[in-house]
Amino acid sequence: MTHLSRSCRKLGDTSWEAPSxxxxxxxxxKSSPLQNDGRTPSAPHEGANERKTSRAADLGIGCDDKVMIRVAKYHTDFGNIEVLRAKDSGSFIYRQGGCYQSECDPNGxxxxxxxxxxxxxxxxxxxxxxxxxxxxxxxxxxxxxxxxxxxxxxxxxxxxxxxxxxxxxxxxxxxxxxxxxxxxxxxxxxxxxxxxxxxxxxxxxxxxxxxxxxxxxxxxxxxxxxxxxxxxxxxxxxxxxxxxxxxxxxxxxxxxxxxxxxxxxxxxxxxxxxxxxxxxxxxxxxxxxxxxxxxxxxxxxxxxxxxxxxxxxxx
Structure with missing residues (x-):
């Protein structure tokens, strides 16, 4: 569940170095940096048997000073899920029950x-x-x-x-x-x-x-x-x-x-x-x-x- 929080300066053993x-x-x-193996989040598209109620590419939603595009909305037994995309950064957001559950960049x-x-x-x-x-x-x-x-x-x-x-x-x-x-x-x-x-x-x-x-x-x-x-x-x-x-x-x-x-x-x-x-x-x-x-x-x-x-x- 996403509530943006913050992290810290080192305490304890000052000789410790973060592992690369x-x-x-x-x-x-030996590999190139951050290859996504072709699994970059796909562009919005309709699925064959999905109970998706909206795919409004031009729908702008204001949220936390960002303009969001609603990519999809799903009805599930555990509540509605929206997939949003930030217009400026292209990041994807998973929102359920009014709460941000996840947000990732275009590479996941x-x-x-x-x-x-x-x-x-x-x-x-x-x-x-x-x-x-x-x-x-x-x-x-x-x-x-x-x-x-x-x-x-x-x-x-x-x-x-x-x-x-x-x-x-x-x-x-x-x-x-x-x-x-x-x-x-x-x-x-x-x-x-x-x-x-x-x-x-x-x-x-x-x-x-x-x-x-x-x-x-x-x-x-x-x-x-x-x-x-x-x-x-x-x-x-x-x-x-x-x-x-x-x-x-x-x-x-x-x-x-x-x-x-x-x-x-x-x-x-x-x-x-x-x-x-x-x-x-x-x-x-x-x-x-x-x-x-x-x-x-x-x-x-x-x-x-x-x-x-x-x-x-x-x-």
């Missing part, structure tokens, strides 16, 4: 700071096998796939994958499963290097996906010594304690829990993480998009790890 993509995935050093690279923050954290952890719960436009999966990470995405809405592939460049090599995240974890036994939780119903994470029992289940699907879980938690303002509530639940499962946040910002994305996270530092921009890279770097420069607090009712 070549360091993380040596094979990338996210232009959302918190996605780059997660990408940078996963780079530090040197993951090779990642499960994402929640698809949206799938930009994080696209970015991970391009540098050789095995990616599995689970989403309860089958239209999400269709839209992500058609407009957002989600590669065919990304393993996609139509399922509730909890049900998927219960049904499998595979262990991942990392699980990324970014699933929303409107502005909220579904209750069963932020329950302590769910986090306990997720722990059993992570590699014992090196696995990490990262959750994107929306915070409306500093008095919104939802990120801290999630951190408390994680702390009942894992010994090491950390919270990356921007105090003072409104409608922001806080990243709550658990597992082998003690040595992680503030992420930096590793895969710049073709638009908005400078703004992303500025926002990444504002993130900071902060102490999390036990809410009174949870004490």
């Amino acid at each position: 993509l070549a360091d993380w995935c040596p094979a990338i050093a 690279v996210s232009v959302v700071p918190y996605i780059h923050a997660i990408f940078g954290l996963l780079a530090q952890a040197r993951v090779s096998d990642v499960l994402m719960i929640g698809c949206g436009g799938g930009s994080l999966g696209t970015m991970l796939d391009r540098i050789g990470v095995r990616v599995t995405i689970v989403d309860i809405n089958p239209k999400a994958f269709q839209i992500a592939r058609k407009y957002f460049g989600l590669p065919r090599g990304v393993h996609s499963f139509i399922s509730d995240g909890r049900d998927f974890l219960r049904a499998g036994r595979h262990r991942y290097d990392a699980i990324v939780l970014d699933a929303y119903s409107g502005r909220r994470i579904p209750d069963h996906l932020c329950a302590e029992t769910f986090f306990g289940l997720a722990q059993t699907r992570l590699k014992n010594s090196s696995g990490i879980l990262i959750g994107n938690v929306h915070a409306r303002h500093d008095l919104d304690i939802m990120p801290d509530r999630v951190a408390v639940k994680l702390a009942n499962i894992w010994a090491d829990v950390r919270l990356l946040d921007i105090r003072g910002a409104l409608d922001r994305n806080a990243l709550v993480m658990a597992g082998k996270v003690r040595d992680l530092v503030q992420p930096v921009l590793l895969m710049p998009p073709s638009v908005g890279a400078e703004e992303i770097e500025q926002e990444l420069g504002l993130l900071a790890f902060r102490p999390w607090h036990v809410p009174r009712r949870a004490a």
Whole structure:
């Protein structure tokens, strides 16, 4: 779920240097930069059996000081989904329930700071096998796939994958499963290097996906010594304690829990993480998009790890 948030200066070990993509995935050093393998988001077109209600190429929609072109609108069992395109930059936006779920440049690279923050954290952890719960436009999966990470995405809405592939460049090599995240974890036994939780119903994470029992289940699907879980938690303002509530639940499962946040910002994305996270530092921009890279770097420069607090009712 997209609420533009910001990232940070380094804390902790000042000798640490952000790994380059070549360091993380040596094979990338031999390839040309950011090839999209012919999977650039396609131009808008009608699908054979799609319940698409509009494709207005000349419809201008004002949003966050941008002029948007509505590319498509879908009715689904989980709410209406709009695909928008920014007239100035050409970026694609996935909007559901009035919320921006994803935004990417014309090559499928996210232009959302918190996605780059997660990408940078996963780079530090040197993951090779990642499960994402929640698809949206799938930009994080696209970015991970391009540098050789095995990616599995689970989403309860089958239209999400269709839209992500058609407009957002989600590669065919990304393993996609139509399922509730909890049900998927219960049904499998595979262990991942990392699980990324970014699933929303409107502005909220579904209750069963932020329950302590769910986090306990997720722990059993992570590699014992090196696995990490990262959750994107929306915070409306500093008095919104939802990120801290999630951190408390994680702390009942894992010994090491950390919270990356921007105090003072409104409608922001806080990243709550658990597992082998003690040595992680503030992420930096590793895969710049073709638009908005400078703004992303500025926002990444504002993130900071902060102490999390036990809410009174949870004490």
